[in-house]
């Protein structure tokens with residue numbers, strides 16, 4: 145019979161204590177809402193026996209705003225974000241959050257946990273990528289004389305992932321704040337389709353149209369949370385076009401999709417990519433229509 149080692153749960157009172165504990169035991173697990181960890185990582189015979197429960201840390205629960213951006217502590221929950229009227233700042237973010245899991249899960253799951261899941265990019269990552277979010281990462285460094293030096297660095301969300309697509313956090317480093325600039329474009333588009341089990345294919349887009357002419361467009365696909373696909377060339381190819389597109393233009397844009405993105409291996413995912421992209425183009429022709437949809 146395997147003997148289980150007890151978990152040690154630490155609830156640090158403030159950031160200084162948290163960073164020092166994590167520095168001393170960098171193999172500890174950071175637990176925010178715990179909705180992902182409880183389902184995936186917390187095996188009784190697993191190797192992680194030290195847990196740093198950060199979900200209630202005041203410094204990680206703050207929300208502040210300026211006229212240019214909103215700043216959220218990493219432990220702000222999804223429902224707190226919805227209640228903070230983030231939709232006024234970003235209907236795309238609000239739309240995305242409203243489709244994330246059941247209400248009780250949204251009550252505890254955090255923005256930081258959503259971004260830091262090692263093996264998959266969840267729903268918020270592509271949206272925050274399109275919104276040019278920045279992230280603050282913090283850790284403590286021990287000097288030779290034993291003194292602590294507290295480090296903070298701000299990075300663009302673009303550089304948060306390593307070559308394998310996993311969060312690029314250094315040893316003992318945590319995500320502390322996320323800064324989301326306001327986007328003043330008039331158009332957003334969010335679709336999420338189940339592929340299998342808990343895997344979804346998504347498309348998210350932000351755009352600005354001036355009298356039907358596209359002056360800005362940002363599009364990201366995610367494929368079962370494993371890939372984030374964004375092509376600046378594809379966006380540049382759409383920019384300056386007048387909507388609705390002519391039939392010829394629509395066919396040309398649709399057939400060009402494979403030039404910018406490699407074809408998904410699974411035919412259903414290829415179908416979803418084409419079908420959702422076509423829906424995006426049709427919605428750009430009628431920007432008031434960003435509501436519910438069905439896939440034929």
Ligand SMILES: Cc1cc2nc3c(=O)[nH]c(=O)nc-3n(C[C@H](O)[C@H](O)[C@H](O)COP(=O)(O)OP(=O)(O)OC[C@H]3O[C@@H](n4cnc5c(N)ncnc54)[C@H](O)[C@@H]3O)c2cc1C
Nearest residue numbers: 176177178179180181244245253254257258260266267319
């Ligand atoms: C029933 C159900 C439905 C779900 N539906 C959705 C959905 O629709 N969309 C979706 O995107 N997700 C969904 N999820 C997945 C998950 O709940 C969310 O992604 C959630 O936001 C994770 O946040 P958390 O605070 O619970 O993370 P946790 O489980 O606490 O942590 C997740 C990971 O991030 C790390 N971590 C957490 N905070 C930090 C930090 N500040 N710094 C460094 N590392 C950190 C943890 O160590 C862990 O590896 C669902 C989960 C369940 C159980």
